[in-house]
Amino acid sequence: xxxxxxxxxxxxxxxxxxxxxxxxxxxxxxxxxxxxxxxxxxxxxxxxxxxxxxxxxxxxxxxxxxxxxxxxxxxxxxxxxxxxxxxxxxxxxxxxxxxxxxxxxxxxxxxxxxxxxxxxxxxxxxxxxxxxxxxxxxxxxxxxxxxxxxxxxxxxxxxxxxxxxxxxxxxxxxxxxxxxxxxxxxxxxxxxxxxxxxxxxxxxxxxxxxxxxxxxxxxxxxxxxxxxxxxxxxxxxxxxxxxxxxxxxxxxxxxxxxxxxxxxxxxxxxxxxxxxxxxxxxxxxxxxxxxxxxxxxxxxxxxxxxxxxxxxxxxxxxxxxxxxxxxxxxxxxxx
Amino acid sequence: xxxxxxxxxxxxxxxxxxxxxxxxxxxxxxxxxxxxxxxxxxxxxxxxxxxxxxxxxxxxxxxxxxxxxxxxxxxxxxxxxxxxxxxxxxxxxxxxxxxxxxxxxxxxxxxxxxxxxxxxxxxxxxxxxxxxxxxxxxxxxxxxxxxxxxxxxxxxxxxxxxxxxxxxxxxxxxxxxxxxxxxxxxxxxxxxxxxxxxxxxxxxxxxxxxxxxxxxxxxxxxxxxxxxxxxxxxxxxxxxxxxxxxxxxxxxxxxxxxxxxxxxxxxxxxxxxxxxxxxxxxxxxxxxxxxxxxxx
Numbered sequence: 001x002x003x004x005x006x007x008x009x010x011x012x013x014x015x016x017x018x019x020x021x022x023x024x025x026x027x028x029x030x031x032x033x034x035x036x037x038x039x040x041x042x043x044x045x046x047x048x049x050x051x052x053x054x055x056x057x058x059x060x061x062x063x064x065x066x067x068x069x070x071x072x073x074x075x076x077x078x079x080x081x082x083x084x085x086x087x088x089x090x091x092x093x094x095x096x097x098x099x100x101x102x103x104x105x106x107x108x109x110x111x112x113x114x115x116x117x118x119x120x121x122x123x124x125x126x127x128x129x130x131x132x133x134x135x136x137x138x139x140x141x142x143x144x145x146x147x148x149x150x151x152x153x154x155x156x157x158x159x160x161x162x163x164x165x166x167x168x169x170x171x172x173x174x175x176x177x178x179x180x181x182x183x184x185x186x187x188x189x190x191x192x193x194x195x196x197x198x199x200x201x202x203x204x205x206x207x208x209x210x211x212x213x214x215x216x217x218x219x220x221x222x223x224x225x226x227x228x229x230x231x232x233x234x235x236x237x238x239x240x241x242x243x244x245x246x247x248x249x250x251x252x253x254x255x256x257x258x259x260x261x262x263x264x265x266x267x268x269x270x271x272x273x274x275x276x277x278x279x280x281x282x283x284x285x286x287x288x289x290x291x292x293x294x295x296x297x298x299x300x301x302x303x304x305x306x307x308x309x310x311x312x313x314x315x316x317x318x319x320x321x322x323x324x325x326x327x328x329x330x331x332x333x334x335x
Numbered sequence: 336x337x338x339x340x341x342x343x344x345x346x347x348x349x350x351x352x353x354x355x356x357x358x359x360x361x362x363x364x365x366x367x368x369x370x371x372x373x374x375x376x377x378x379x380x381x382x383x384x385x386x387x388x389x390x391x392x393x394x395x396x397x398x399x400x401x402x403x404x405x406x407x408x409x410x411x412x413x414x415x416x417x418x419x420x421x422x423x424x425x426x427x428x429x430x431x432x433x434x435x436x437x438x439x440x441x442x443x444x445x446x447x448x449x450x451x452x453x454x455x456x457x458x459x460x461x462x463x464x465x466x467x468x469x470x471x472x473x474x475x476x477x478x479x480x481x482x483x484x485x486x487x488x489x490x491x492x493x494x495x496x497x498x499x500x501x502x503x504x505x506x507x508x509x510x511x512x513x514x515x516x517x518x519x520x521x522x523x524x525x526x527x528x529x530x531x532x533x534x535x536x537x538x539x540x541x542x543x544x545x546x547x548x549x550x551x552x553x554x555x556x557x558x559x560x561x562x563x564x565x566x567x568x569x570x571x572x573x574x575x576x577x578x579x580x581x582x583x584x585x586x587x588x589x590x591x592x593x594x595x596x597x598x599x600x601x602x603x604x605x606x607x608x609x610x611x612x613x614x615x616x617x618x619x620x621x622x623x624x625x626x627x628x629x630x631x
Contacts, residue, residue: 030487147604273476
């Protein structure tokens, strides 16, 4: 049953992924500007530009270029960056890891604070805690992330000087990269001082990026909890004399968590691609910045592959969440 | 004579007819959060319309001698790095943000509703095609797709507006499609069809009015999202171009002065947040009124 469903969902992904490649390909090739000129500079001779266009196959008709692109993609060749001449599949890794590390930290913050605030708000409905945390959540979803980031930098870096305002690491003490997740790398090297530095760099951007999901998760948890707390089995658990804490965290949360899980999955996917603003503010060398800079320098292959990689991860995370439902709630039937 | 007539006439009062709109308004009015939202929105609309009456400054007028002045009597919110009055720029900026918010959402609603009805009502291959299209668009993180579209079309406010509208089409499309699917098998639709009503009439008179509630709710929340997205594109230099007083652009232009002149960054950001908060509050309130099933 489960296996069948998984296979069917994977098959359904094929047209979606194909459609995504077409859209991205078309958008990218609609970008005005001549990559040959960008690479060689405005003063380059027409012959050398023409030669480069030929080398990059930019003179071929669109469908031929798309065919090549798709063929390469299927065979695992993600292309070469026009600007750096490096294979994108290798070049992209540190950027991807940087965004991944930031996303994980943000989501841990968002889930921990959001779920607990939501639970307590539902538990103490209409209390001061409920009002204040829901007000914070409302402000949180309305907050432009780039402004929140700037305010954090102003208060915690410039005024109080508690935390570094930009970057991932102290540039004079570079980290020995293995996984490109700096916190893990620092631990692998046994450099606890570096771990502390990496963590300090993660706090401000992590909170900035995690605020919107935190607010959404808090609101979702609260409303889902309120519904569950009214159900018969909770009344039964209470009348058995079970403690409030156990009733809520053991019985109620289990059912209330299912809709929250969707939100968590959806938000994780959004953060991966939506981090470009946070990355801009905090000079975080992540995938969003990588793509944004590539747009500036007309690096077609990088823009193409970058967007597709993110969209692919987004689709996969959503699939994973769907499948996870089953684990959390066996009542859900796949048909 | 007149007295007896008055006594005889109203024996049986018809049941009091309550207009659903006035009933909705009453319920909306009793919702404090929603009213706060409405108030914030009206406040910014008022500022946008009355900007030339409230302020004597010009939003483009530079005063290099008076750059980066702290908030005070003449310049309520201070001045920016070119000596322009920030209060004035924020009020004129409200025009841009509200315009982008409303018009892009209108565009998304129009196209989304058409596609949603086509998919939901006619089904089959139309549904297959349109729904997959929505899936594909929704598979991209919104801001990234908007960035790519603006990069392709060239940075400007118009193109940012267009990109935001495109990105949000599937949100409304899916909503309408789901609503149509649930309405299609209602008995009164079957009855209308049995009476020989044409598809176009059924859609116009029975399906569309029933989609209105959820679309209004989602539309109000959508304006909030659109305003944030427009500010984000402006911040990245892909939206409104100088000297337009767009709030996001104001933020990115001033961020280098945050240490010495924090007011240049605080006020534009605060304006974005408040406007968005207003639409979010009102959207939540409207949901309680128009979509009672979702109420806690």
